[in-house]
Amino acid sequence: DTAVSQTPKYLVTQMGNDKSIKCEQNLGHDTMYWYKQDSKKFLKIMFSYNNKELIINETVPNRFSPKSPDKAHLNLHINSLELGDSAVYFCASSQEISPQNTEAFFGQGTRLTVV
């Protein structure tokens, strides 16, 4: 009964390839996020969707494209992978995107290694 699940857990791929990471939440939340965590453990927001609509789009290379087919799913597609894309990518969800709501539920992460 995983609340936020993302696949795959590990992804090793060569430079230049295109890959996707899938995320699903069964909590009935309206808001979903993608975060990138680098080797120094810094968690940086990349995108946020609220009810399938993109509401936060950080300064991220346009090789990264999120897609939300419905409010329970938020996938991340990455084109032309580069060495610097190696990181752990976390999907998360929260009930709503209100100022007072800071409780987000995270998936187990996808460790992406670009070789």
Next chain:
Amino acid sequence: GQSLEQPSEVTAVEGAIVQINCTYQTSGFYGLSWYQQHDGGAPTFLSYNALDGLEETGRFSSFLSRSDSYGYLLLQELQMKDSASYFCAVRDYSSYKLIFGSGTRLLVRP
């Protein structure tokens, strides 16, 4: 913009008490949250303080002083399983982005 400062590492002994500080600079402020992340795991929500003072949840407590733009997480009766990274976080006032501090790695020694 928003920025949150935390010490990078803290070491403590099993059974002891440890305090992890967080100072923040924000253009607007609603409240301060804390998350725990074990190595290889996902961040998990611990607490949220919107008002000044101490909030206790079992062995963990969180404190906020809005006038000082400062908060801390207090862990009592430390256990080995408390070894993890701890992040403070705020919701950005205008964009509603959930922004995390750089994290504090807590090492609990026997």
